[in-house]
Amino acid sequence: xxxxxxxxxxxxxxxxxxxxxxxxxxxxxxxxxxxxxxxxxxxxxxxxxxxxxxxxxxxxxxxxxxxxxxxxxxxxxxxxxxxxxxxxxxxxxxxxxxxxxxxxxxxxxxxxxxxxxxxxxxxxxxxxxxxxxxxxxxxxxxxxxxxxxxxxxxxxxxxxxxxxxxxxxxxxxxxxxxxxxxxxxxxxxxxxxxxxxxxxxxxxxxxxxxxxxxxxxxxxxxxxxxxxxxxxxxxxxxxxxxxxxxxxxxxxxxxxxxxxxxxxxxxxxxxxxxxxxxxxxxxxxxxxxxxxxxxxxxxxxxxxxxxxxxxxxxxxxxxxxxxxxxxxxxxxxxxxxxxxxxxxxxxxxxxxxxxxxxxxxxxxxxxxxxxxxxxxxxxxxxxxxxxxxxxxxxxxxxxxxxxxxxxxxxxxxxxxxxxxxxxxxxxxxxxxxxxxxxxxxxxxxxxxxxxxxxxxxxxxxxxxxxxxxxxxxxxxxxxxxxxxxxxxxxxxxxxxxxxxxxxxxxxxxxxxxxxxxxxxxxxxxxxxxxxxxxxxxxxxxxxxxxxxxxxxxxxxxxxxxxxxxxxxxxxxxxxxxx
Ligand SMILES: Nc1ncnc2c1ncn2[C@@H]1O[C@H](COP(=O)(O)OP(=O)(O)OP(=O)(O)O)[C@@H](O)[C@H]1O
Numbered sequence: 001x002x003x004x005x006x007x008x009x010x011x012x013x014x015x016x017x018x019x020x021x022x023x024x025x026x027x028x029x030x031x032x033x034x035x036x037x038x039x040x041x042x043x044x045x046x047x048x049x050x051x052x053x054x055x056x057x058x059x060x061x062x063x064x065x066x067x068x069x070x071x072x073x074x075x076x077x078x079x080x081x082x083x084x085x086x087x088x089x090x091x092x093x094x095x096x097x098x099x100x101x102x103x104x105x106x107x108x109x110x111x112x113x114x115x116x117x118x119x120x121x122x123x124x125x126x127x128x129x130x131x132x133x134x135x136x137x138x139x140x141x142x143x144x145x146x147x148x149x150x151x152x153x154x155x156x157x158x159x160x161x162x163x164x165x166x167x168x169x170x171x172x173x174x175x176x177x178x179x180x181x182x183x184x185x186x187x188x189x190x191x192x193x194x195x196x197x198x199x200x201x202x203x204x205x206x207x208x209x210x211x212x213x214x215x216x217x218x219x220x221x222x223x224x225x226x227x228x229x230x231x232x233x234x235x236x237x238x239x240x241x242x243x244x245x246x247x248x249x250x251x252x253x254x255x256x257x258x259x260x261x262x263x264x265x266x267x268x269x270x271x272x273x274x275x276x277x278x279x280x281x282x283x284x285x286x287x288x289x290x291x292x293x294x295x296x297x298x299x300x301x302x303x304x305x306x307x308x309x310x311x312x313x314x315x316x317x318x319x320x321x322x323x324x325x326x327x328x329x330x331x332x333x334x335x336x337x338x339x340x341x342x343x344x345x346x347x348x349x350x351x352x353x354x355x356x357x358x359x360x361x362x363x364x365x366x367x368x369x370x371x372x373x374x375x376x377x378x379x380x381x382x383x384x385x386x387x388x389x390x391x392x393x394x395x396x397x398x399x400x401x402x403x404x405x406x407x408x409x410x411x412x413x414x415x416x417x418x419x420x421x422x423x424x425x426x427x428x429x430x431x432x433x434x435x436x437x438x439x440x441x442x443x444x445x446x447x448x449x450x451x452x453x454x455x456x457x458x459x460x461x462x463x464x465x466x467x468x469x470x471x472x473x474x475x476x477x478x479x480x481x482x483x484x485x486x487x488x489x490x491x492x493x494x495x496x497x498x499x500x501x502x503x504x505x506x507x508x509x510x511x512x513x514x515x516x517x518x519x520x521x522x523x524x525x526x527x528x529x530x531x532x533x534x535x536x537x538x539x540x541x542x543x544x545x546x547x548x549x550x551x552x553x554x555x556x557x558x559x560x561x562x563x564x565x566x567x568x569x570x571x572x573x574x575x576x577x578x
Contacts, residue, residue, distance in 0.1 A: 357550050419486050
C-alpha cells in the first residue's frame with residue numbers, strides 16, 4: 001500500500017484542492033464582502049428613515065448613489081464568489097480526474113480482468129465532480145452558519161457563562177447520537193453507491209451489447225434486469241435519506257434537554273431571587289438563535305458523509321495494485337528477436353490448475369513459429385507473458401539471452417507488434433489508429449495500408465485517411481477492422497510480430513494479400529502466429545503444439561505429420577470438418 005493510501009480521506013482530497021487554495025480564499029473573501037453589504041443595507045435604510053439625510057439636499061442625492069453602489073458591490077461580490085468557487089472546483093476536479101486516469105492507465109493486468117468499465121467511467125467522470133461539489137457546498141454552508149454560531153456562543157458565555165456551561169453538558173450526548181446516526185448513514189450510503197455502480201455497469205452493457213440484445217429478443221429481459229438494479233438504487237437512496245433525516249430530530253431532542261435544564265434553573269433563580277427576568281429573556285433568545293444555526297449545521301452531515309463514501313470508491317481505484325516495472329535494463333535498439341521460454345510456470349490467481357506447466361520452447365529469431373493447441377491450452381498466456389502483462393511464477397523467459405524481467409516494460413514492449421483476437425480500435429481517424437502513439441509519416445502510412453490491403457478502401461472514404469472510424473471501429477466491417485489492426489502492427493515495424501488469430505475475419509482474397517505481406521517480411525522479423533486454422537501456418541518454420549499448458553510436440557508441418565501425433569490428429573480433424 002502506498003504511503004498516500006494510509007492518509008485520512010479528507011487530507012487526500014485536500015491534495016487536489018490545495019494547489020488552488022488561493023481561489024478558495026478569494027471565494028471566502030467575496031462571500032464575506034457580499035455578507036458585509038447585506039449588513040449595510042438595513043443600516044442605511046434605518047439611517048435614512050431616522051432622519052439622517054433630512055437637513056441637506058446634497059446628502060439626499062447620495063441615497064440612490066450609495067444604495068445602487070451597495071447593490072452593485074453585493075452583485076459583484078456574489079458573482080465573484082460563485083465564479084471563484086467554480087474556478088477552484090473545476091480545477092480541483094480536473095486534477096482529481098487526472099490522478100484517477102493516471103492510476104487507471106497503470107493498473108496491474110489482473111485488476112483489469114476484475115474491473116467493469118461502467119464503474120471505471122463513473123469513478124473518473126462523475127465522482128470527482130460530485131465529491132468536491134458536495135464538500136464545497138458543505139464547507140460554504142458551514143462557514144455561513146458556523147461563524148455566526150461561534151459568535152453567538154461567545155455572546156452567550158458573556159451573558160451567563162454558568163448557564164452556558166450547563167447547556168454544553170449535553171454536548172457529549174449530542175456527539176454520541178450524531179456518531180450513531182452518521183454510522184448508519186455511511187453504511188446505507190455505501191450500499192447506495194455500490195448500487196449506483198451496478199446501474200452504470202448495466203447501462204454500459206446495454207449500450208455495448210445492443211445487437212446481441214435485439215438479436216435474442218432480450219429487450220424485455222434487459223428492461224426487467226435494469227428495473228431490478230434501478231429499484232435497488234432507489235431503495236438505497238431512500239434509506240440514505242431516511243437515515244440522514246434522523247439527524248435533525250435526534251439533535252433537536254438533545255437540544256431540548258439542554259433548553260429544559262436552563263429553563264428550570266433560570267425560572268428557579270428568578271423565583272428565589274426575583275431578579276434577572278429581562279437578562280434571561282435575552283439569553284434564551286440568543287440560545288434559540290444558536291440552536292437554529294446548529295440545526296442547519298447538523299443538516300450538513302449527510303452530504304459530507306455521502307461525499308466521503310463516494311471518495312472511498314474513488315480511492316479504491318487510485319490504490320488498486322499498479323503494474324510493477326522492476327526491470328532496469330533498456331535494450332539499445334531493436335532486438336534480434338530470439339525468444340526462449342525455460343520451464344515457465346504460471347497459475348492465475350484463484351485458479352486451481354496452472355495455465356502453463358513447466359513450459360520450455362523457443363521462437364527463433366527471423367523465423368515464423370506457430371503456436372497451436374486446443375482452446376485453453378495456454379497460447380494467449382504465453383503471449384501475455386512475452387509482453388510482460390503477467391509474470392511467470394517460476395522459470396524464465398529470455399529475449400536475445402536476456403531475462404525479460406530485467407528489461408523495463410517499455411523497452412520490452414517496443415520489440416513487439418501485436419494483432420490479437422480482440423481488436424481494439426480508437427474513436428479517431430483511420431490515420432490516427434494506424435500511426436497510434438507514433439510519429440506520423442505519410443509514406444509509412446501508405447505502405448502499411450497497402451500491405452494490409454486497405455489502401456483502395458481508404459480512398460473511397462469521404463475524408464480519406466482522416467475519416468473517423470467510430471467507437472471501436474464501429475463504422476467498419478469485421479474484416480476492415482482486422483485490417484486496420486494489421487496495418488497498425490505493420491506501421492509499428494517492431495522486430496517481433498505476434499499474430500493471434502489475426503486473419504480469422506478476412507475474406508480469402510484479403511487473407512492471401514496479408515499472408516503475402518507477412519511472407520515478404522519472413523526471415524527479417526520474428527513472427528509468432530497463433531492459429532486455429534492450421535492451413536494458415538503450414539509454411540511456418542516451426543510449429544509448437546500445446547496441451548494443458550505443456551509442450552506436446554514441435555516440428556515443421558511435414559515433420560509433425562510424419563510423426564502422426566497430436567498435430568496430425570488436429571489436421572485430420574480439420575480436413576474432415578472441411
Ligand atoms: N485472467 C485469468 N484468470 C484466470 N484464469 C485465466 C485467465 N486467463 C486465462 N485463464 C485460464 O488459463 C488457461 C489458458 O488460457 P489461455 O487464454 O492462455 O488459452 P488459449 O490457448 O489462448 O485459449 P484460446 O485458444 O481459447 O484463446 C485457461 O484454462 C483459462 O481459463
